[in-house]
Amino acid sequence: MIVFLTRRFAFFILSVLATSGLIFLLVRLLGGSPASVLLGEFSTPEDVLALEKQLGLHRPLVVQYGEWMSEIARGDFGTSFYSGIELEALLKSALPVSVSLSVGALLVGLLIGIPFGIASALRSFEGKGASVDFISQIGIALPIFWSGAVLSLIFGVRLGWFPTGGWVPWSDDPAATLRHLVLPSVTLGIGIGSVLSRFIRTAIVEVMRQDFVRTGRAFGMSVQESLFVVGLRNAALPVVTVLGNLVSHLVGGTVLTETLFSMPGLSRMILGAVVGRDIFVVQNLVMLLILYVLVVNLIVDVSYYLLDKRLRV
Amino acid sequence: MKTRNLTLNIWTGGSITTFFILCSATSLLWTPFDPNYVDTTKISLGFGESGHLLGTDVVGRDLLSGLLTGARMSVFLGCVTAAISVVLGTLFAFIAVGISPWVDEVVMRLLDVLMAVPGVIIALVVATVSGPSAMSTVIVLSVFFAPVIARVVRSATLPILNEDFVQSARIYGRGTFFVLFRHVLPNIFSILVVQFSLYTANAVLAESGLSYLGVGISRPQISWGTLLKEAQETVGPTTGLMLWPATVILVFVLGMNLLGDGLRDVFDPRSTGKRS
Numbered sequence: 001m002i003v004f005l006t007r008r009f010a011f012f013i014l015s016v017l018a019t020s021g022l023i024f025l026l027v028r029l030l031g032g033s034p035a036s037v038l039l040g041e042f043s044t045p046e047d048v049l050a051l052e053k054q055l056g057l058h059r060p061l062v063v064q065y066g067e068w069m070s071e072i073a074r075g076d077f078g079t080s081f082y083s084g085i086e087l088e089a090l091l092k093s094a095l096p097v098s099v100s101l102s103v104g105a106l107l108v109g110l111l112i113g114i115p116f117g118i119a120s121a122l123r124s125f126e127g128k129g130a131s132v133d134f135i136s137q138i139g140i141a142l143p144i145f146w147s148g149a150v151l152s153l154i155f156g157v158r159l160g161w162f163p164t165g166g167w168v169p170w171s172d173d174p175a176a177t178l179r180h181l182v183l184p185s186v187t188l189g190i191g192i193g194s195v196l197s198r199f200i201r202t203a204i205v206e207v208m209r210q211d212f213v214r215t216g217r218a219f220g221m222s223v224q225e226s227l228f229v230v231g232l233r234n235a236a237l238p239v240v241t242v243l244g245n246l247v248s249h250l251v252g253g254t255v256l257t258e259t260l261f262s263m264p265g266l267s268r269m270i271l272g273a274v275v276g277r278d279i280f281v282v283q284n285l286v287m288l289l290i291l292y293v294l295v296v297n298l299i300v301d302v303s304y305y306l307l308d309k310r311l312r313v
Numbered sequence: 314m315k316t317r318n319l320t321l322n323i324w325t326g327g328s329i330t331t332f333f334i335l336c337s338a339t340s341l342l343w344t345p346f347d348p349n350y351v352d353t354t355k356i357s358l359g360f361g362e363s364g365h366l367l368g369t370d371v372v373g374r375d376l377l378s379g380l381l382t383g384a385r386m387s388v389f390l391g392c393v394t395a396a397i398s399v400v401l402g403t404l405f406a407f408i409a410v411g412i413s414p415w416v417d418e419v420v421m422r423l424l425d426v427l428m429a430v431p432g433v434i435i436a437l438v439v440a441t442v443s444g445p446s447a448m449s450t451v452i453v454l455s456v457f458f459a460p461v462i463a464r465v466v467r468s469a470t471l472p473i474l475n476e477d478f479v480q481s482a483r484i485y486g487r488g489t490f491f492v493l494f495r496h497v498l499p500n501i502f503s504i505l506v507v508q509f510s511l512y513t514a515n516a517v518l519a520e521s522g523l524s525y526l527g528v529g530i531s532r533p534q535i536s537w538g539t540l541l542k543e544a545q546e547t548v549g550p551t552t553g554l555m556l557w558p559a560t561v562i563l564v565f566v567l568g569m570n571l572l573g574d575g576l577r578d579v580f581d582p583r584s585t586g587k588r589s
Contacts, residue, residue, distance in 0.1 A: 011422065011425070014422065014426065015425075015426045015429060018423065018426045019426060019430055022435070023435070023438055026435075026438050026439060026442060027438065027442055030439065030442045030443050034442075037441075037442060137567075137570060137571075137574075138567065140570075141514070141518075141563065141566045141567045141570050142563060143518055143521065143522075143559060143562050143563055143566065144522075145521075145522075145525060145541055145550070145555070145559050145562075146556075146559035146560060146562065146563045148550060149550040149551060149555050149556055149559055150556070152550055152551045153551040153556070156551065157551050164549075164550075164551060165549075248428075248429060248430065248431045249431075251431045251434065252431040252432070252433040252434065252522075255433060255434070255526065256433075256522055256525065256526070259525070259526060259545070260545070260550055270437060271437075271526060271527065271528075273441070274437050274440055274441045274527075274528060275527060277441055278441075279441055279442065282437060282438055282441045283438065286434050286435070286437060286438050289431070289434055290430055290431075290434065293429060293430065293431065294429060297429055
């Protein structure tokens with residue numbers, strides 16, 4: 001147990017170092033000096049040098065990296081170069097939007113994925129998995145901007161049930177917030193549900209091939225009975241690991257979904273900074289997102305280990 | 314039942330893919346209008362009005378011409394990205410299994426790290442620093458696709474390394490990399506073809522997402538994502554300007570996925586025909 005946890009934690013630290021190092025080097029080395037990126041094309045070399053001095057960019061890379069890491073560790077995300085606004089203040093308004101969307105999408109994903117996965121596994125035992133498979137195939141191929149646009153057109157414009165964009169803070173009117181969340185969550189949740197249903201299907205099929213299930217069947221259990229009595233319980237574990245993979249998918253999808261539905265979340269902050277080439281804001285926000293993905297993966301792996309008693313023998 | 318499904322996948326996927334390749338080729342020689350030509354007398358035309366089959370955008374640019382030209386860019390970038398990813402992935406896998414178990418462990422752990430990071434997010438950093446371009450899009454996407462392919466290639470390579478003919482080549486004195494490229498590569502080639510077609514679909518999807526966010530392709534170059542971005546910025550997502558490019562992307566991605574699945578079934582009769 002100690003060995004597993006140490007290994008997993010060492011891998012987490014390695015991931016943080018590798019990704020932060022990658023981002024750090026991309027920002028410092030790819031486009032020339034970050035100071036010249038900030039000042040734009042028409043800056044004089046003197047201005048660039050002065051700004052480099054002011055921002056401490058003339059110091060050795062190792063020193064800069066160490067300072068950046070300690071800032072991140074202290075939760076200090078710096079200020080915008082152009083507006084001078086502290087990122088923390090912006091994050092306070094943007095984070096609830098992105099988090100609500102992720103949770104909503106995950107819920108929709110589970111609601112779609114679990115029944116579809118089970119149905120598909122059941123049907124594959126009856127030799128007709130094709131139709132459900134084809135649906136999940138479409139669900140995976142479905143681009144967010146297609147499903148989002150079509151859902152908005154049908155449920156937002158034609159039927160007028162839900163708003164097609166924008167955001168109302170939870171503190172103002174929770175009912176309105178929920179209504180604003182429906183279409184984006186479903187849009188993002190469809191893709192997640194499709195991926196999930198495939199994993200659930202595979203996990204169940206694997207379990208149902210095991211000897212103990214076959215023995216149960218030989219003693220007269222029906223397919224449905226064996227599925228619900230032993231199949232699901234044993235298939236639940238592999239599915240937990242998928243949730244870790246899905247988080248990365250979720251973060252990428254959130255950026256697109258927030259843009260599509262004009263939601264003032266994290267991605268609007270990041271994209272604003274990208275367009276304005278506010279280089280250190282992008283650096284810090286991206287690091288924040290990646291930390292989030294890595295931490296969730298860590299939690300998922302550790303809980304998987306704690307849940308599966310077989311691994312601890 | 315089984316065989317009919319197989320051929321159906323390949324036929325549908327193949328004809329969709331061929332159709333898009335033909336469209337791309339056509340756009341090299343001819344498009345109904347110049348896709349970048351602004352005609353303020355013909356703004357926001359609807360379906361089929363005054364010779365514009367799919368209408369025009371808010372500054373009078375022809376949508377069909379945009380889609381045809383976009384097909385060229387999107388399909389081309391998709392194929393290039395997929396090709397680079399497959400080559401990189403194969404190299405990573407060969408390096409991992411070829412040198413020593415220790416290198417294998419290190420390479421696979423590094424690839425694990427890359428797999429945990431959303432590529433779209435790193436693409437945003439690259440776009441900020443070096444400006445959005447087709448080149449940076451292709452590079453970033455390839456770097457993030459390669460690890461997944463490397464795992465597939467690695468797990469396909471390991472059993473082949475234990476085959477008798479490989480063992481005898483080794484006893485004969487062939488070096489590890491000679492064996493990998495001369496004996497293993499031809500045997501996993503079909504897997505690489507399948508990965509190529511699946512990742513072409515992924516790359517087109519990812520590229521259009523990036524262009525949609527404004528960090529990929531922008532005018533005068535046009536990809537399907539560029540059209541999506543313009544639609545989002547001008548008339549909103551619930552109009553034909555958005556739905557046409559989005560539908561085209563959907564059909565292409567579906568076609569490539571069907572083709573990939575179909576090819577997998579043909580090359581590997583043991584597979585059940587379903588991805589897991």
